[in-house]
Amino acid sequence: MAQATGDGTVGKALDVLDQVASFGRPVRFSELLEASPYPKATLYRHLQALTHQGMLSFDPDRQAYALGIRLVRLAHAAWTQSSLAPVARPHLDALSQKVGETVHLAQLDHGQVLYVDKRNAARPIEMFSEAGKVGPAYCTGVGKAMMAFLDETALAEAVSQQSFHRFTPATLTDAVALHDDLRAIRARGYAFDREEHEPGIICVAMPILTGKGRVLGALSVTSSTARTSLDGLEALVPVIRPVAERIAAEAEDWRFPDEGSETRQRMTAGM
Amino acid sequence: MAQATGDGTVGKALDVLDQVASFGRPVRFSELLEASPYPKATLYRHLQALTHQGMLSFDPDRQAYALGIRLVRLAHAAWTQSSLAPVARPHLDALSQKVGETVHLAQLDHGQVLYVDKRNAARPIEMFSEAGKVGPAYCTGVGKAMMAFLDETALAEAVSQQSFHRFTPATLTDAVALHDDLRAIRARGYAFDREEHEPGIICVAMPILTGKGRVLGALSVTSSTARTSLDGLEALVPVIRPVAERIAAEAEDWRFPDEGSETRQRMTAGM
DNA sequence: AAACCAAGTTTCACATAATGGAACTCTCAG
DNA sequence: CTGAGAGTTCCATTATGTGAAACTTGGTTT
Missing domain, CATH: 3.30.450.40 (GAF domain)
Incomplete structure (x- = not known):
């Protein structure tokens, strides 16, 4: 209830970002899929885009997504400014x-x-x-x-x-x-x-x-x-x-x- | 050349985010517009969406956008995990x-x-x-x-x-x-x-x-x-x-x- | 006060880009 | 070799983002 993200595609992508964050550890695609309201292909593409953008990182050994270090850089800037x-x-x-x-x-x-x-x-x-x-x-x-x-x-x-x-x-x-x-x-x-x-x-x-x-x-x-x-x-x-x-x-x-x-x-x- | 963001709408929105970050201080809409490859309405909607999502914050006194504290929260998670x-x-x-x-x-x-x-x-x-x-x-x-x-x-x-x-x-x-x-x-x-x-x-x-x-x-x-x-x-x-x-x-x-x-x-x- | 201007916001027809079902590919287990 | 599960790609459909232009707002000039 009151999920109310709603801001178009960007909102959805950030939803996915939050989801990854909420696990508190690297997560597999399938784990996310299970907990996600989005269908496989959609989730997949969002993960791709976010990863490509450095907002997520993908650990090839573990085959898992985690939050990316671009966030740390941005947060540094956020804190500073x-x-x-x-x-x-x-x-x-x-x-x-x-x-x-x-x-x-x-x-x-x-x-x-x-x-x-x-x-x-x-x-x-x-x-x-x-x-x-x-x-x-x-x-x-x-x-x-x-x-x-x-x-x-x-x-x-x-x-x-x-x-x-x-x-x-x-x-x-x-x-x-x-x-x-x-x-x-x-x-x-x-x-x-x-x-x-x-x-x-x-x-x-x-x-x-x-x-x-x-x-x-x-x-x-x-x-x-x-x-x-x-x-x-x-x-x-x-x-x-x-x-x-x-x-x-x-x-x-x-x-x-x-x-x-x-x-x-x-x-x-x-x- | 090689601007190469490209990942659909999400990529563009994150571009905007980076732009705000690059100023290193709260920025007015018009300042961003000037430096942005996107037309007014597009930029505006991205800023809206990002602000709504807490990735940016808008200071009503100054009428300026700055990076949002959601980034700090995400970065904390990123660092931790x-x-x-x-x-x-x-x-x-x-x-x-x-x-x-x-x-x-x-x-x-x-x-x-x-x-x-x-x-x-x-x-x-x-x-x-x-x-x-x-x-x-x-x-x-x-x-x-x-x-x-x-x-x-x-x-x-x-x-x-x-x-x-x-x-x-x-x-x-x-x-x-x-x-x-x-x-x-x-x-x-x-x-x-x-x-x-x-x-x-x-x-x-x-x-x-x-x-x-x-x-x-x-x-x-x-x-x-x-x-x-x-x-x-x-x-x-x-x-x-x-x-x-x-x-x-x-x-x-x-x-x-x-x-x-x-x-x-x-x-x-x-x- | 009226006219003006700049900054920001909304509209709308159009085209791009996201969607998701399904088909495909891989990898690993039996 | 066969099957199952996980991950990736395809593609017709349609939702969404796009951007020129019109509009609104607040402040400044005449």
Whole structure:
């Protein structure tokens, strides 16, 4: 239901791409065929096209399709040219340093939370293996912080995409409970995760909003009930809020440093 | 000439995607139109479809298109399910620790070198802003190490995609010189970068090959002429080679830990 | 305020390109 | 050798993408 991809051929091809992604491992043609709404020939040609384009790679030994490295290249570009993530980087460094806790930066993607950066007080960030992860929106601080400030239609769509799986006793398991919490968040200006996703894990999350109130992303500080409490985290709000505001401001008037924009040929500095 | 995208509608749409990427910043419709081979309406519909699909994002304030965050999500999946990068991770850690120099892991993508991971002896890895970068193949250690072990047709294609720009006096500036070096590399089993890309920067690079001799990627240790010499780097070969072999072996019989593969809904562990 | 202009969006007849059933080819197992 | 399963190609049908041109919108000039 509500499969609703629909955007012509391109949409279908990207469907196939997602399908390959959803397996989380290289897949055989027949496995895809089984799970695909498309007939053999159609699926085949889409796989061909995507492979030819480098969006998929085909491992001839294993006879299996996997996601292609062109995606990594594109994502690098996406991350770099997104106004939010690169601008936020130094601020995340400073913030995690200051509060000594794990800091996340997230954006909303099809009703899900997508983590675009992270600072783990102790260990340094773990690259692609960490950033790029997605998680549920209805039971995470960042997710709720962002949803709370969506306009009506965007919110409705986002809510409809939530699965409301109960992870812990505190998980909000229906749209009504979620809306209540969102209302409170809107009034308060920031969100909490009260062990809603994982027992013992709590966080405060602050939305990152443009001057006009559009949601750019969210910022959170995560800790555990063993180390602190919700009150303890709330005490950090005066530290977190200005960081979020700063990031928003910088992201908004981020005028691109005029790099020579050669087509598809960005040189690296250090080999 | 040799624009050769060609794969039907999907290919064209991905062209557009690349075009947006090539700007390195959010772009207006008209800017794209100017640089696009496609007529207004066609370009417009492709942008619509891609945006709708989350491959592009449209910033309503700026009225500009940028790469979408869906790419980041897909790239995360690509990185995770690629057999090379995740398998290599601990080995890179160990290697950089051991040799105390910068270590790169790269793959070949359309004749260019794509860095998929990196360890910088001193500073921790710089995430998306580093991994995902592309560089020239003909004048880097990893690039030459990989090209040297391609089969004839793949090599011909890769060579044809080199730009042979002279970065330093040592840069190989034509196909003949490159072929000579590749022959030597094939004989020797590993490649050098003799300040060919950047003055003062040298490296040794080892290809990562499957049992059948297929190129999976390459591994390099980079340093500067101030700190060491080519001989000094060559002395590390006995350390590097087994690492490359180990990674190759593990990547080859990487049988995927059977995670529950829910479609498009991978849960995160720590909020 | 009216006229203008540029940027973006929609329309529509047409032609290209995607579709999918079926036939074909390969490879491997019995 | 025979059969089964997986993967690839064919081809008539039809859905889709195409692009010139008309239209709408928002901002600027006279």
